[in-house]
Amino acid sequence: MIRKSGLLVFLALLAAVFALVYLFAGFALRLGMVYTLEKAAGAEVNIEKVGVSLAPLALNIRGLQITDKDQPTHNSVSFAKAQAALELWPALLGYYVVQDLSLEGLEFGSERRRPGKVYRGENADAEEQIDLSDVLRLDIPNADELLARVDLQSKEKGEALRKLMAQQKEQLSGLKNKLPEKEKLDTIQAQIKALTESKIENAADLATKAEQLKTLQDSLRQEREKVRQVKEELSQMRTGLEQSVANVRAAGEADWRRLQELANIRDGGLAPLSEILLGDFWGKKISQLETFYRLIKPYIPAEGGKGAEEEVEEKPVLPNRILPLPRQPYPDFLVRNAQLQWLVAGGEASVRLQNITAQHAIINAPTTFSVDVEKLPRLATFSLNGDFAVREKMTTNVQWKMQGLVFDEFALGSGDNRLQLAQGLLASDGSLNLVDRLVDQQATLLLQKPEFRAAGNRYMGQLAELLNRQAEIPLQIKAAGQLSEPDVSVRSSLDKVIGDALLGEAREKLAAVETRLRQQLDATLKEQLGDESALLASLNRQGTEVDDVDGQIENMLNAKLQDVTSGAKDRLKDALLKRGKDD
Amino acid sequence: MLTLLAKILKVLNSEDSPWQIGWAVGFGVLAGLLPFGLLTLVILLIVCFFTINLSTFLLVWGVCGGLMLIFGEPLEAMTWQYAQNPAFLELLASTESLQLLHFHHTLVLGAFLLGLFLLLPLTWLGAFLVIQYRRRFMTQMRKWKVVQMLKASKLVQIYEKLS
Numbered sequence: 001m002i003r004k005s006g007l008l009v010f011l012a013l014l015a016a017v018f019a020l021v022y023l024f025a026g027f028a029l030r031l032g033m034v035y036t037l038e039k040a041a042g043a044e045v046n047i048e049k050v051g052v053s054l055a056p057l058a059l060n061i062r063g064l065q066i067t068d069k070d071q072p073t074h075n076s077v078s079f080a081k082a083q084a085a086l087e088l089w090p091a092l093l094g095y096y097v098v099q100d101l102s103l104e105g106l107e108f109g110s111e112r113r114r115p116g117k118v119y120r121g122e123n124a125d126a127e128e129q130i131d132l133s134d135v136l137r138l139d140i141p142n143a144d145e146l147l148a149r150v151d152l153q154s155k156e157k158g159e160a161l162r163k164l165m166a167q168q169k170e171q172l173s174g175l176k177n178k179l180p181e182k183e184k185l186d187t188i189q190a191q192i193k194a195l196t197e198s199k200i201e202n203a204a205d206l207a208t209k210a211e212q213l214k215t216l217q218d219s220l221r222q223e224r225e226k227v228r229q230v231k232e233e234l235s236q237m238r239t240g241l242e243q244s245v246a247n248v249r250a251a252g253e254a255d256w257r258r259l260q261e262l263a264n265i266r267d268g269g270l271a272p273l274s275e276i277l278l279g280d281f282w283g284k285k286i287s288q289l290e291t292f293y294r295l296i297k298p299y300i301p302a303e304g305g306k307g308a309e310e311e312v313e314e315k316p317v318l319p320n321r322i323l324p325l326p327r328q329p330y331p332d333f334l335v336r337n338a339q340l341q342w343l344v345a346g347g348e349a350s351v352r353l354q355n356i357t358a359q360h361a362i363i364n365a366p367t368t369f370s371v372d373v374e375k376l377p378r379l380a381t382f383s384l385n386g387d388f389a390v391r392e393k394m395t396t397n398v399q400w401k402m403q404g405l406v407f408d409e410f411a412l413g414s415g416d417n418r419l420q421l422a423q424g425l426l427a428s429d430g431s432l433n434l435v436d437r438l439v440d441q442q443a444t445l446l447l448q449k450p451e452f453r454a455a456g457n458r459y460m461g462q463l464a465e466l467l468n469r470q471a472e473i474p475l476q477i478k479a480a481g482q483l484s485e486p487d488v489s490v491r492s493s494l495d496k497v498i499g500d501a502l503l504g505e506a507r508e509k510l511a512a513v514e515t516r517l518r519q520q521l522d523a524t525l526k527e528q529l530g531d532e533s534a535l536l537a538s539l540n541r542q543g544t545e546v547d548d549v550d551g552q553i554e555n556m557l558n559a560k561l562q563d564v565t566s567g568a569k570d571r572l573k574d575a576l577l578k579r580g581k582d583d
Numbered sequence: 584m585l586t587l588l589a590k591i592l593k594v595l596n597s598e599d600s601p602w603q604i605g606w607a608v609g610f611g612v613l614a615g616l617l618p619f620g621l622l623t624l625v626i627l628l629i630v631c632f633f634t635i636n637l638s639t640f641l642l643v644w645g646v647c648g649g650l651m652l653i654f655g656e657p658l659e660a661m662t663w664q665y666a667q668n669p670a671f672l673e674l675l676a677s678t679e680s681l682q683l684l685h686f687h688h689t690l691v692l693g694a695f696l697l698g699l700f701l702l703l704p705l706t707w708l709g710a711f712l713v714i715q716y717r718r719r720f721m722t723q724m725r726k727w728k729v730v731q732m733l734k735a736s737k738l739v740q741i742y743e744k745l746s
Contacts, residue, residue: 003634010631014624092621093682321659323666323687325676 018054025052029059041076043067044116058085067116068109075112080105084335094322095330101338101356108344154251154525161244165535168237172535172542175230179549180223185556188216188223192556217557224553227546234543241539245532252525256518331359347376360389380404386432396434403427419460424450430477437483447473599636601717605710607639612705613698614640615647618691622684655690662693 003009030050037045048063061082068076081104090097195209195216322332333356340351353369360366366389373382379402386398405426430443450473454464467473479486607630614626630640651658666672666689675687685691724730 001634003632006628006632009637010628013627013631093679094685094688321663321689323663323672323675323689323692325672325687326669327676329679329682 021052022054026050033061037066038119041066041069043069043072043076043118046116056085057088057091058083065110065112065116067112067118069118072115072118073112075110075116076108078105078107078110079103090330090334093329095328096333097330098335099337101335103338103340106340106342106351110343152251152255152521152524154248154255154521157244157248157251158525158527161248161532164240164244165532168241168535168539171233171237172538175233175542178226178230179546180226180553185223185549185552188220189552189556192216220553220557224550224557227550227553231543231546231550234539234546238536238539238543241532241536248525252521256521328359328362331357331362333357334359334363342371344373344376346378347373349373349382358390361391366395378406393436394434396432398432398434399430401429419464420453422451422453424448434483439479439481439483439486441477441479441486443477445475445477447475601710601713602706603634603636604639604713605706605708606633607636608643608709609702609706610635611640611643612647612701613695614644615649616651616694616698618651618685618688618694620685620691622691622695625684651694655694658693658697659690662689662696666692 026049029052030047033050034045034047044067046063046065047061049061051060051062052058053060061079063080064082065075065078068074082102084098084101087097087099192213195213198209322328335356336354338351338353338356340353342349342351349371350373351369351371353367355363355365355367357363357367366387368385368387370385371383373379375381381404382400382402384398384400386396388394388396405428407421407424407426409420409422425448427446427448428443430441432439432441432443434440448471450467450470452464452467454460473492475490475492477488477490479488481487610626610630614623614630617623617626629635630637675681681687686695
């Protein structure tokens with residue numbers, strides 16, 4: 001039953017397997033990588049050599065080039081050498097833990113020795129490309145534009161008020177029906193009068209009349225209860241209406257403040273030029289991070305990225321998944337250290353990353369990254385660092401600092417509004433916090449030694465002249481909100497300077513904008529408030545009527561009843577006194 | 584194709600016991616279902632240690648490996664669905680040796696359980712069919728012209744010499 005040479009056969013087979021892996025794995029991996037990357041990139045991919053070493057377990061890739069399908073004479077990405085050293089024990093358990101990953105000579109857009117083949121056509125999404133000339137505008141916004149840019153709260157509140165008023169009008173007509181009928185009250189009043197003015201003959205008569213009076217009294221109390229309910233409802237309606245009107249007025253004031261802020265009217269300056277120049281541009285730049293989010297989203301494990309959003313569990317595509325163990329010794333994929341040497345713009349950038357994974361809860365540490373660039377021909381220094389973690393939410397923090405970025409010629413606006421930034425240096429520092437798709441970013445930009453040229457209208461000429469006189473142009477940029485549609489605010493002390501410097505017509509135009517804006521807002525407010533005062537007057541009128549009825553009932557309940565009893569008492573007293581005298 | 588047929592006939596006509604061939608079928612299916620890994624090496628070690636017919640084992644392993652390209656995905660999906668038992672997942676998490684054998688990987692787990700489930704029935708079936716073949720058809724088949732032609736072919740003669 002036992003084969004004596006069994007162990008020998010097994011070892012021979014094992015050795016054959018290892019030999020095969022050692023000899024052909026590199027070749028097979030190279031084929032696989034080329035096939036997969038070409039499929040993804042849609043253009044020729046070249047890999048000089050892929051090698052696998054068994055001790056230590058490592059993958060070496062030399063000379064990878066991915067052709068840029070839009071420009072086949074260049075590569076989209078290329079690198080000279082990459083090495084990934086895998087940890088053996090996690091690999092035996094089925095987890096890919098890379099101890100060290102190094103990438104040398106990483107380049108984006110390097111020239112190829114010969115053009116690469118392109119397998120797929122133009123795929124670039126035109127919507128994702130930003131056309132600066134379309135985005136940037138250089139004009140004073142008019143009142144309509146500003147009103148359109150502000151989401152007027154008073155409109156919403158006004159709508160609520162209108163609904164409330166319609167409802168109250170309907171309720172008011174119903175209330176009238178709830179009040180006691182006048183004829184009924186008159187009848188009761190007549191009956192009470194008849195009772196109180198009638199003579200009481202004896203004790204039995206008194207008891208009978210008192211009983212009749214009590215019945216009328218009970219009936220009156222029921223009517224009074226109805227009146228009080230109506231009074232209560234009227235009071236509530238009045239309070240509701242007053243509150244709603246107050247809300248509309250407060251919203252109108254808030255809208256006005258926001259409009260003033262947006263148009264920079266409060267400071268007597270020009271419309272915020274910096275925001276007009278850069279607001280939308282920066283917003284779009286921020287929203288480009290959405291692309292980054294979409295790129296990494298598939299690699300985020302479902303349990304980590306549970307959000308309130310449309311998470312649909314994807315059907316299994318690739319066989320052999322790791323079961324969701326309650327505890328996992330390693331993430332499915334982890335690179336402990338990665339070092340990239342990035343050849344960029346005639347110099348080098350050093351990129352360092354730690355703990356690259358999408359399952360940060362398992363290692364209890366975030367992915368950290370830092371980029372350092374120094375002494376490039378067109379950039380003095382640039383450093384960026386941050387961290388990234390996927391836990392309950394995906395959180396990214398980035399800080400950057402940049403000095404001495406030399407501008408290429410850069411056009412803002414087009415046609416008559418064209419403003420050309422001929423030269424200048426840019427410095428910037430800032431931070432960005434991204435939680436899922438919510439962005440909160442603050443940045444300071446300093447444009448140094450700018451030289452602007454303007455063609456076209458004389459305002460632009462004045463503006464260029466003024467800007468050229470500035471040694472530095474500071475900008476504070478804040479962006480917050482949804483990544484796809486951030487609320488961007490750009491402020492600069494220059495706005496005030498420009499506002500003060502630009503004379504005459506511009507100021508008049510600004511004043512006209514302010515007046516028109518106030519008029520339009522007031523008109524909107526008036527329209528929202530509608531016939532609120534008429535309704536309030538009718539509520540007050542109704543309230544007075546109800547008070548009268550209530551008073552009438554109260555009088556009937558109190559005064560007349562007291563008369564009856566006191567009259568009866570007097571008569572009884574007289575009768576008793578008379579009987580005493582007789583005795 | 585001819586060598587494959589010759590190989591099958593040679594094994595069937597060999598002096599190996601039907602159970603040796605039966606076990607080779609059973610283990611061949613088990614190894615074929617599994618993705619290559621440590622478990623495959625364990626199975627290979629068993630096959631090498633015991634007098635299990637190696638030719639049959641390798642043949643069945645290859646055939647079943649091909650079948651998994653078709654049935655792998657539904658088997659994986661089914662395993663993912665049924666393996667979400669908290670106690671079982673806890674056992675996997677706390678036993679590293681089970682993870683070493685990749686039982687926390689759906690396809691390995693599914694294929695291993697299916698292979699294990701099929702091991703004894705297939706072994707018995709394999710042995711039974713070999714016995715039946717030897718009893719009823721072997722003598723007659725040897726007389727078939729196709730078989731004689733095959734035996735006479737150079738390729739088969741070389742193969743027989745080598746083995």
